[in-house]
Amino acid sequence: MAACEKLAKFHNEHIAYYDPHKGRDNEKRLTGKHETASIREFTYGVADRSASVRISRQTDQDGYGYLEDRRPSSNCDPYSVTEAIVRTVCLNERKLSQTYTPNVRNAKKMARAVGTLTNEGDSDDE
Numbered sequence: 001m002a003a004c005e006k007l008a009k010f011h012n013e014h015i016a017y018y019d020p021h022k023g024r025d026n027e028k029r030l031t032g033k034h035e036t037a038s039i040r041e042f043t044y045g046v047a048d049r050s051a052s053v054r055i056s057r058q059t060d061q062d063g064y065g066y067l068e069d070r071r072p073s074s075n076c077d078p079y080s081v082t083e084a085i086v087r088t089v090c091l092n093e094r095k096l097s098q099t100y101t102p103n104v105r106n107a108k109k110m111a112r113a114v115g116t117l118t119n120e121g122d123s124d125d126e
Helices: 002-009 011-017 024-029 057-062 078-090 104-117
Strands: 044-046 053-055 067-069
Touching: 002 011, 002 044, 002 053, 002 067, 002 078, 011 078
Parallel strands: 044 053
Antiparallel strands: 053 067
16 A cells, blocks of 8 residues: 555656656546546555556455556556656655646546536536
């Protein structure tokens, strides 16, 4: 769980590494619906497919094992993603060179589109 706490502190920095457009692609995908975490917050949980980082049941039982970071996009650079994770979790670095800044207009537009597709209405609460 210590690794997850470290990842939580640098969520926006990691999002910038997790797709080639510094988080813009993931704005469309990480909506918090359809077994994805929201791009706005970091979550983790045991066998939780909707979390940012999923911990396997075996890892939870044993106290060691693998974690599944579900935030990287399919078109990410795996070397950049690995670099960000290693720098944060293993090397305890306090600052990464890239940071994700949310595009509020696009986020609201995508939330409306997802809500319409899932029949959840056209809320503009944000």
